[in-house]
Amino acid sequence: MAQSFSAPRKRAASPRFRIDLMPYLFILPAVVIYVIFNLGPVLASFFLSFFRWDLLSPTTEFIGFKHYNFILNDDRFWNALSHNFIFLGLAVVIPVSMGLFLAVFIYEIRKGRVFFRAALFLPAIFSGVVIAYVWKWIYHPFAGVLNPTLELVGLGAFTQSWLGNPKIALYSTFIAYTWASFGYSMVIFLAGLQDISTDIFDAARVDGANFRQKLFYITIPCLYDVFTFVITLRIFTAMGVFGVIYILTGGGPFYASDVIDIYVFRMIGNYEMGWATAAATVNTVVVVFLSTGFIKYREWRSWSS
Amino acid sequence: MNKKHMAVKWRQLALVVTVALFLGAFALAPAVAQDATNILVWSLGYSGDYNDVLVERFNEAHEDVQITYEDVLTGTFTENNQKVRIALENEAGPHVLGGVDVGANLRALVSSGQVKDLTEYYRASGLIDRIPPLLLSQVTVEGRIYAIPQNMESVGIFYNKDVFAELELDVPTEWAEYIDVLEAVKDAGYYGYTMGLAGGWPSALMASMFMYSSAGTEYIDVLSGTQPWTDCDNCLDGMNAFYGMVENGYANPEPLGIDYDQSLDLFYQGITVMVLNGPWFIDDAVAAEPDFEIGFFYLPPVNPATDIKTLGGIGGSIIVAEYADVDAAFKVVEWLTTEEVAVQALREAFVLPAFSIEVPEDIDPLTYQIASETAANVDKIGFWPVTYLPPKVFGDMNQIVQGMIGGMLTPEELLSEMQETHSTYLAEN
Known part of the structure; x- marks a missing residue:
């Protein structure tokens, strides 16, 4: 009788302890790319902030927390950071509320929805550089369209040097930023609105709810998570704003529209890599603190209610 | 020999010739290289x-x-x-x-x-x-x-020759004559001095031209950090002269609201009459094809005793x-x-x-x-400020000069601000 010799079969792992590797394999390429191109540079930047390096010397000098000490005592750093906070404060109110109201408007209309959605989203697909150059010419004191338009409609008293006046230069750049960014908020809100069951709106209509009541008692509460996402996105973009301001004012006049990323860019331009990366690290910490804090607060409120 | 056989022969020959050409090319190429x-x-x-x-x-x-x-x-x-x-x-x-x-x-x-x-x-x-x-x-x-x-x-003043001819103006060689020219141009409804400082970069260069024009090699000592900015009275005269371009209405309005390129458009369109610039400007001016002739002269010295004639x-x-x-x-x-x-x-x-x-x-x-x-x-060339200044201080200088042109700093305060920025940098390094 033929005998078969085979290795004893391994006992199959119990379903409770089985680790399915397949999902990890699927996300592995993305993780590798993220580590190489995102996390790696961030860590390298943090490491570099403890060294003095001029981009050229083959050697770097370890100087500990000296760059952090300099930055935290630098009035210009705090000036730039304060402008980021002003930008942030405005960015979570104006582009977000514009996006919400336009989304509601587009959601409500029956005819021309596609046209309005495309037209209002159009600025968001332009490159930031293009948008900045467009606004540079809009604001031009001699050839721009803004001042003559104001004069035409009887608001000549408001004409001025939009980018050259240090009191309003930051706000002028914010208008260009808003024009470029409200479209994103709008399409995200629109997607959120389309997820809300129409039964709720129908029931409200039957109960005699008006537009304001539907907005404040149905739409906004139902978009709670969408708000969290949109505002978090605004925190990232407002704290990392660069291109629009750099092209419009370069952070001037006399640092009046300076923000952290321009401060960092200036440091890199000056071959002060350690200072630049230290400032970028501080900004990263601020952004992480703000965004995480905001998300945790929203989660807490969501649970508590 | 039939046609088919001939075709095969020709194909073989063509193959041999091609291979030979390739081999020859490979053999010769390294020799040429x-x-x-x-x-x-x-x-x-x-x-x-x-x-x-x-x-x-x-x-x-x-x-x-x-x-x-x-x-x-x-x-x-x-x-x-x-x-x-x-x-x-x-x-x-x-x-x-x-x-x-x-x-x-x-x-x-x-x-x-x-x-x-x-x-x-x-x-x-x-x-x-x-x-x-x-x-x-x-x-x-x-x-x-x-x-x-x-x-x-080397930097100098490019000017609209047609306007000079129209107003019967001579090329100025002294500061007082230059001011007279600016006054005449202003009276005729033009702006004499082109200024576009949004974005920063021409600010420090223009300011430096005026400081060289007044302080000469003393300005090099200031830039090198061997003399405090605030002790340089001639530098202050230079800054007063520069600020005078704005204060007296010689320069175009809103110098902080337009950048360098936009300011050149004012010159090409005949709105401004003179522009401080370097030879690189000629290439740009040729491309812009303005409908007037352009001339050139060095900025007359603010201080006649200065030993530096131009910036470059x-x-x-x-x-x-x-x-x-x-x-x-x-x-x-x-x-x-x-x-x-x-x-x-x-x-x-x-x-x-x-x-x-x-x-x-x-x-x-x-x-x-x-x-x-x-x-x-x-x-008699005074070199770019970045030749002597650390790049960071030079970068700050662009913003600080904007502060003076925008009326946020007086010329004295500009020198104090530069001193503070410069000495802080030197202390940190």
Whole structure:
């Protein structure tokens, strides 16, 4: 009788302890790319902030927390950071509320929805550089369209040097930023609105709810998570704003529209890599603190209610 | 022999000939390549298109050395400097770099050991006799020469000749005459002085021109950190003169609301009449095709006793230290400083040479005027502030000058602010 010799079969792992590797394999390429191109540079930047390096010397000098000490005592750093906070404060109110109201408007209309959605989203697909150059010419004191338009409609008293006046230069750049960014908020809100069951709106209509009541008692509460996402996105973009301001004012006049990323860019331009990366690290910490804090607060409120 | 058989024979023959040609080409190609030394160049010191022209000319004229040109330096001044620094630090740079802003870069390149010492080559070639001593000082570090001065820039006033003729104005040679011209131009409804400082970069250069024009070499002491900004009364006079362009309505309105390019449009459109600029402006003006003739004069000195006439800088050719075949590389550098190439560059690219040549009279009149005046005043050039100032302080200076032009700082406060910025930097380093 033929005998078969085979290795004893391994006992199959119990379903409770089985680790399915397949999902990890699927996300592995993305993780590798993220580590190489995102996390790696961030860590390298943090490491570099403890060294003095001029981009050229083959050697770097370890100087500990000296760059952090300099930055935290630098009035210009705090000036730039304060402008980021002003930008942030405005960015979570104006582009977000514009996006919400336009989304509601587009959601409500029956005819021309596609046209309005495309037209209002159009600025968001332009490159930031293009948008900045467009606004540079809009604001031009001699050839721009803004001042003559104001004069035409009887608001000549408001004409001025939009980018050259240090009191309003930051706000002028914010208008260009808003024009470029409200479209994103709008399409995200629109997607959120389309997820809300129409039964709720129908029931409200039957109960005699008006537009304001539907907005404040149905739409906004139902978009709670969408708000969290949109505002978090605004925190990232407002704290990392660069291109629009750099092209419009370069952070001037006399640092009046300076923000952290321009401060960092200036440091890199000056071959002060350690200072630049230290400032970028501080900004990263601020952004992480703000965004995480905001998300945790929203989660807490969501649970508590 | 049938047709089919013939066709097979021909095919075989064609195959043999093709293989033989390939083998011959492979056999010959290395021999040709071995004959010429290849030099990798990122710039010959000119704009991209003109670099191409020069490379073609060089390669046609030389069999033993051939240039391979990579158009890498296409960004701004700062971006290009960053590219050069990163490439050299990673040993990925070219063999030769022409037209490097030596004032801003040479010391750093030398101290990091990235450039060849060319002193002996320089002496042997006889170039040393053709370079004015002041320009030579710009390429010399601790007694050794590390770059060959190639091209230069000097700043002056470009003016609308038609408006000057219309108002019967003469070219001013003294400060008081210059003010009279500005007044006359203003009375006629024009703006005399073109100013576009949004974005920053021309601010420190313009301010420096006025400070050189008043303080002369004393301003170099200030920039070098050996004299406090606040102790330089002549610098203050220069800043008052500069601020006077805005305060007295000589400059166009809203200088902080428009940038350099937009300010040039005001000049081309005949809204402003004079613009402080360098020879690089000629190329731009030719492209803009304004419907008036442009003239040039040096800014009359704010202080008649000043020993500096203009603001400028030089571009030098360097050979990267890691590149071993210095003889071949020097051939490229030396060729760039031949009179023939320099005259062609003057004629075709409006670039002034940083060594003595016979300026031909049959070139563009404006270029001839600038080249001649620069040659006559080559020992009275005050170099770019970034030659002496740390880059960070120079960057801050652009913003601080904006502060004065915008009325946020007085000229005295500007000097105090510069002193504080400069001394803080020096203390930290």
